[in-house]
Amino acid sequence: MNFDLTDERQMLQDTLRRFLTDRYTTQVRNDILSIEAGQSVEIWTELAELGVVGALFTEDCGGFGGLGFDLAVVFEELGRAGVVEPFLDNAVLAGGLVAALGDETQRAQLDEVIQGRLQMALAHGEPTTRYDLSRVNTTAVEKEESIVLNGRKAVVVNAEAADVLVISAREAGAVDDEAGISLFLIPRDAQGLTVEGYALLAGGRAAEIVLEDVTIPASARLGVSGEAFAAIEDRIAAANVAICAETLGAMETATRLTQEYLMTRKQFGRPIGSFQALAHRMSDLLIEMEQARSAVINAAGHLESDRVIRERHVSAAKNLIGRAGRLVAEDSIQMHGGIAMTQEYELAHIAKRIVMAEHRFGDCDHHLERFIALSAA
Known part of the structure; x- marks a missing residue:
């Protein structure tokens, strides 16, 4: 199986990464978190104009994506930048259910969602x-x-x-x-x-x-x-793929910040990253990162499979991402020391996102039990 991104997805990833690197700094995010709305209308509109929301819907709904790998590409970048705007809840969940079950009149609202003018x-x-x-x-x-x-x-x-x-x-x-x-x-x-x-x-x-x-x-x-359950379960599966990809992006930022800190902070005249104990811990995080990436790819690739296969792979990914994410968040903070807990430092927000993501749509224990049950079915 070829896991390389298509040209369209690669272009979307590059565009989104450049935009967020330039516009979504730690200070910008902290300013957004301090306002009552908890999100930026300006950022939301600009990202919609870039086609980010459209990438989460299929062509018959006015978008140009909507598949598992489209969600993975978008949410990995959103997670890497720590974006707080509600793409998951607006487009993947609510918008996705309207796309799946709505009549012509109801689905017409999705054009407004994709253009960033309507929120759900x-x-x-x-x-x-x-x-x-x-x-x-x-x-x-x-x-x-x-x-x-x-x-x-x-x-x-x-x-x-x-x-x-x-x-x-x-x-x-x-x-x-x-x-x-x-x-x-x-x-x-x-x-x-x-x-x-x-x-x-x-x-x-x-x-x-x-x-x-x-x-x-x-x-x-x-x-x-009385027949909405199947669509709800399908959209929650898509949301789990999205949140796993988002957590992966946040883990990448956490490990990058930790590597940079270990090579900058000095003790006894040399970077602390050269000490064997910390080098081994950093190596463990990088191994967890590779396992996490494989889990996201696996879940995204099976999102369009039949129900049992889809749900089994989604639960396996959510369980692994939850465990790996917690390890990355905790070890990154420990290797940084006190600076990692300050709101002005990027890692403080990223670590919170990683830890709290586990508890949306089922924690590690829930998905382990679910995976076992689905495997026995």
Whole structure:
């Protein structure tokens, strides 16, 4: 199998890397994190104009990518620069579900998403859900030609900035059944919908959402009633590939900063990187990096496979990336010393991103158990 990037993907990678190197400095990111919105409209618009959002959608949705390796290329660069803008939640998750299930009118909104003029967010997780995608307590009851939603959603990333929310709710079945889950497109300012936002540790913002008799037309439903679970699982798989690639990019930055520091910081008249103990630890990190890259390539290459194969490779990658990422983050900080914990230094933000990424869409233990179960199926 040829793992070399196509000319188009190589061009996208080079363009994105040059832009982020010039525009997304540590100071710029810290300034973005200090504002209430938690993201830069200017940066978002410029990246959309570069075609970054379009690379996350297929051609039939107005994009020019959308496959596993397209996601891997984009998110590795976003992770390398520590970008906090919500590409994952806006395009891959919410936008991806509209692309998969939406009718012609609903899918027409994706043009606005790709151009950077419309933002979306997926509200699926709930306070008692943890990582179980099928556990949905929020209810949707059809009344005449309308649908009434009641329930709570937790840690909805990008909810405050979103113009439209993609919200899951149960129309039939028990609370943990895969069948019976539907998705709905709801304006963020809908009557009865409350959004309580807060900052995230690794950058960006999320919110708790409460739905109290939120009434929407039946035309707001995405796809067939009660049959959204397969699409949700598919998009979460794509999100896991994206977050693995993002973590890989962040790990590359962490190791680069550590190598530079070890060759700059001196003790006893020579760089501390020349000391055998630190050289061995640095070698271990580089080995972990190669394993992590192989895992991302493997997951990206199987994203379009059938469900069992796709999910098995995604869980294997998420487990490995979680373990390797934590090692890289912790060892990079230890080899730097106190400077690594200061907000003004790049590694402080990068290490937080690496550690917190493990807990989105399932941590190491969850994906190990899932991989074992899928292998036995």
